[in-house]
Amino acid sequence: MSRPPPSRSGALATPTITNADGEEQCPICKTLRYMNPTMVFLINTCYHPLCNNCVDRLFENGPNQCPYVNCHLTLRKRAFRTPTFADLTVEREVDIRRRVAAVFNKTEADFESLRDYNDYLDMVESLTMDLVYGDERAHRAADTKLRAWEDEHRAEIERNRRQGERAREQTKKHFAAEQKAAAARRAEVAKLEEEERREKARQREEDLDMLASAPQGMANKVLLKKRGQERAEAAAEREAAALRRAAAAASGEFTIKGLKKKPTATTASVADDTGPYAPFGNINLRPSRYVVQDRYKNEILDGLRSDSAQLAGGYSFAEYYSRALFEAFAGLAVFVADEKGLDSLREVATVEAGMAAADEPSVSLDGTADVRTKGGTTRGPAEDSEGDVQMADAVGPEPATTPMDVEAF
Structure with a gap:
């Protein structure tokens, strides 16, 4: 576990580039950004910000001392860089943590127990906090310990660094492969959508032709039968696509990250043997064509709600609602004539009789x-x-x- 950070009073001071008026100003040459919109602030190992003009002027002829008071570090022009964060305290902490992580680069696999790994992490975090927020004495002791550890475990650090690079390279390749597979899937989906659009246009033309050539009074029947055939073809195509996806998953092709792997025949049988009992075979019995509400406006049922003689027998209004809606929607999109395969003359007679009635x-x-x-x-x-x-x-x-x-x- 990491300890809470100590007071920032012991941390190294990082001056700000904002003056009392809230304007960005170089602490050395006092140039305002309003006067020089292209001014860029740079930092070095001491994290004292300087504008690019001051860096060019002070370090043009070679290494020079930091112009800040009480800073005696010798700086080089090539070591100046643009800070990533606006808060230089955060910039300094990130750099220190990056330096510590490069030295203490062990992983959990390098330890025999989780307790040893947690103690190692606690030691690293304590040393990091001393480097970031400790006073001069704690900072010096932590820096000495860091250098001693680096000298003592140099070979191990190098070996862990190479392993980390290989792991990052594998992660990068895997990510690139996932992106490539995702691009291929998007292209396939776009192709399927284009084919579906063309198929719909073709089917529309066929429907219009069939309606134009259909016998009198049979237009509605012909259209319904045509749509039934289209639904059957679409269902067959969906089943074929599902089989292709299952075969692709079993052959070891790329998988989508975050999704579970589809079980094979053997794993599915094992899962069926060891899994919980499903009374309906995992069939979803929830109605898909309607939603049963808690209450409907019905004068007869409203009177029965207050009748204790009706409620005493366990009358369920929800069951009545479910049964009524189920019976109302049962049989929709089911065409008996199509399933029985009746001849055209009997179909025409049936339609004409319905129209006459x-x-x-x-x-x-x-x-x-x-x-x-x-x-x-x-x-x-x-x-x-x-x-x-x-x-x-x-x-x-x-x-x-x-x-x-x-x-x-």
């Missing part, structure tokens, strides 16, 4: 049949003897049919 006769209170036509006229008992001829005349021309999109359900 659009206006059903209603029985009045006196027992007479009251047939209302689309024109609003009423047929009495005396007109029933005219037979089907007047019935066909009353029905009038064939109503315009609108294609029903079954997939919307």
